[in-house]
Amino acid sequence: MxxxxxxxxxxxxxxxxxxxxxxxxxxxxxxxxxxxxxxxxxxxxxxxxxxxxxxxxxxxxxxxAVCHPYSGRASCYSCLAALSNSQPLRAPFCSQHCHQRSKGYYDVEMKANWVAFDDYCGSRGLKYPFLVKRLACMVIAGDARSDTLDILQPANFTPEMVSKMEEEFVLLRNAFAEALIGDDHIAFLTKQWYINVLARIRINxxxxxxxxxxxxxxxxxxxxxxxxxxxxxxxxxxxxxxxxxxxxxxxxxxxxxxxxxxxxxxxxxxxxxxxxxxxxxxxxxxxxxxxxxxxxxxxxxxxxxxxxxx
The missing domain is CATH 2.170.270.10 (SET domain)
Known part of the structure; x- marks a missing residue:
């Protein structure tokens, strides 16, 4: 949207x-x-x-239920609060509380190489795939269920819109696979799951x-x-x-x-x-x-x- x-x-x-x-x-x-x-x-x-x-x-x-900061903003990776100038870049959290409550999915995310995914989405001005990535990390870490957003109303995607999402989905799944995250942990991460989550994020x-x-x-x-x-x-x-x-x-x-x-x-x-x-x-x-x-x-x-x- x-x-x-x-x-x-x-x-x-x-x-x-x-x-x-x-x-x-x-x-x-x-x-x-x-x-x-x-x-x-x-x-x-x-x-x-x-x-x-x-x-x-x-x-x-x-x-x-899930949030993600904009790239380039000095925001807490957990609650989006502004970071102080003294906050180390390698620990982008505003407090120990935010760091601890986000440790599970943050550790999962740090295992993968996101250069290809980030470059693809960034070059096209896409923001919502980052929310899907965050939710996927939360599910893998056990911080959220894969059906967390199912109660929300989805957007209606045309076949052309769905086909354009193919590459970003492949880049997302490959990043997890190349990080040697087990198949059992990413079994939920199908193209249909990706599209369904993105459809709900788009209008919510x-x-x-x-x-x-x-x-x-x-x-x-x-x-x-x-x-x-x-x-x-x-x-x-x-x-x-x-x-x-x-x-x-x-x-x-x-x-x-x-x-x-x-x-x-x-x-x-x-x-x-x-x-x-x-x-x-x-x-x-x-x-x-x-x-x-x-x-x-x-x-x-x-x-x-x-x-x-x-």
């Missing part, structure tokens, strides 16, 4: 059995977040409030833009995230990917110092109201918004703002 601003993301239309449940994501209090996920007839899976939420309240936070990856510092109000955070131009990498989440789109959203995802996402209320929200975020730059004109949403996410936006021509 195209990379959009942090006023962003995700629509889900895949049909699942009817469900309604709570997620135990971290919040500012030990109580569960005030949300439930349910299946709707109009937009499929959606997130709803279970109590009134005040403007600027933190609804919940979420850690990424968030571009992480850190605003940094301390902000007193939500407006300042929103403005800072747009003006900072501080994109440090990409990440895929589970719960934040369940939020549907609206060009006049009632919630917004922000990142302060690392890839831990914070879902904040943009206005007062009633109990039972659906929580929605904006996948693109909300300041664009209607036709531009609709075109971006159709090209990037495959749907025609019929939110109230678009229907009224705003």
């Amino acid at each position: 195209a990379v959009f601003s942090s006023f962003s993301r995700r629509l889900f239309r895949k049909q699942f059995p009817l469900f309604s449940f709570y997620f135990s994501f971290s919040t500012v209090s030990p109580s569960p977040p005030p949300i439930r996920v349910a299946l709707t007839e109009s937009v499929g899976r959606a997130v709803f409030t279970t109590r009134p939420i005040a403007a600027a309240d933190l609804i919940h936070t979420a850690s990424p 990856a968030f571009r992480i833009e850190l605003v940094g510092g301390l902000y007193e109000d939500l407006l300042s955070l929103a403005v800072a995230s747009v003006e900072a131009e501080a994109a440090v990498g990409n990440a895929v989440y589970i719960l934040p990917s369940f939020y549907n789109h609206d060009c006049d959203p009632n919630a917004h995802i922000i990142w302060i110092d690392n890839a831990h996402a914070k879902l904040k209320a943009l206005r007062d929200i009633d109990e039972g109201e659906e929580l929605r975020i904006c996948y693109i730059d909300a300041s664009l004109e209607r036709d531009a918004r609709r075109e971006l949403l159709f090209q990037g996410f495959g749907f025609q936006c019929n939110c109230s703002r678009c229907l009224h021509g705003d």
Whole structure:
């Protein structure tokens, strides 16, 4: 998908059995977040409030299922936080905690020679294959399951698009094989697995833009995230990917110092109201918004703002 601003993301239309449940994501209090996920007839899976939420309240936070920094950015290899100038390049972690929690997949990655894979993806401006590489390392290390992202909605790839992914897949698998990682450890790494994971990453990856510092109000955070131009990498989440789109959203995802996402209320929200975020730059004109949403996410936006021509 195209990379959009942090006023962003995700629509889900895949049909699942009817469900309604709570997620135990971290919040500012030990109580569960005030949300439930349910299946709707109009937009499929959606997130709803279970109590009134005040403007600027933190609804919940979420850690990424998988993330990866952009090449050339001085970012922690684990949480994408900025590295200090004194941080050694051979240990690209912001803290001992990040180093320890990432040791498994990082050790796997360090066994392989990634020059061919990195050069191929870098020369073509490809970012999402690096997330697939990270997830593959996590699976090999036992830090994640091979079906970690299966719950997420996949993009639809044409046969031509799939054929273009053949070489990057071969380079990825060869890097592991040449590192003498046993066949039993990479049995999951088939071309079909690669395509399936990439299809989910394509429409569910968030571009992480850190605003940094301390902000007193939500407006300042929103403005800072747009003006900072501080994109440090990409990440895929589970719960934040369940939020549907609206060009006049009632919630917004922000990142302060690392890839831990914070879902904040943009206005007062009633109990039972659906929580929605904006996948693109909300300041664009209607036709531009609709075109971006159709090209990037495959749907025609019929939110109230678009229907009224705003």
